[in-house]
Amino acid sequence: xxxxxxxxxxxxxxxxxxxxxxxxxxxxxxxxxxxxxxxxxxxxxxxxxxxxxxxxxxxxxxxxxxxxxxxxxxxxxxxxxxxxxxxxxxxxxxxxxxxxxxxxxxxxxxxxxxxxxxxxxxxxxx
Numbered sequence: 001x002x003x004x005x006x007x008x009x010x011x012x013x014x015x016x017x018x019x020x021x022x023x024x025x026x027x028x029x030x031x032x033x034x035x036x037x038x039x040x041x042x043x044x045x046x047x048x049x050x051x052x053x054x055x056x057x058x059x060x061x062x063x064x065x066x067x068x069x070x071x072x073x074x075x076x077x078x079x080x081x082x083x084x085x086x087x088x089x090x091x092x093x094x095x096x097x098x099x100x101x102x103x104x105x106x107x108x109x110x111x112x113x114x115x116x117x118x119x120x121x122x123x124x125x126x
Contacts, residue, residue, distance in 0.1 A: 012085050015109055019085075023078050030071050037064040077110035093117050 034040060038057035084090040091100050095117040104111050 006088055007091055012090060015090070015105075016082065016085050019078050019082055019109060023075060023082075026071050026075050026078070030068060030075075033064050033068050033071070037061055074110075077112070080112065081110045 038060040081090065084092075091102075091105055092098070093100055093114040094112045096114065098114050098116075100111055100114045104115060
């Protein structure tokens with residue numbers, strides 16, 4: 001017999017609140033990154049003669065894009081975890097449906113895989 005153990009709602013509430021707080025911080029970080037992007041400065045097209053300035057703007061833009069991509073990935077993982085909490089699937093490995101170790105979830109509340117699946121030790125659920 002194969003049954004799934006779920007976390008009680010009162011245990012998940014602090015996790016949910018934490019994830020919502022992290023989501024808010026990341027959305028603010030994303031806004032601040034947009035302001036840091038040299039390509040967002042409308043006056044940048046006024047002075048295209050300085051090659052050094054153009055290179056600096058290119059580097060600044062690429063830096064911001066990489067940081068925004070990382071923020072977006074983290075936001076996606078947070079939203080997935082929040083959805084799992086809502087539907088009662090939080091803490092279950094997406095690959096094998098075994099409970100993810102609580103120590104792992106304490107360190108990374110958005111963990112989607114158990115350690116064995118993360119390391120390639122289990123096959124896909126059938």
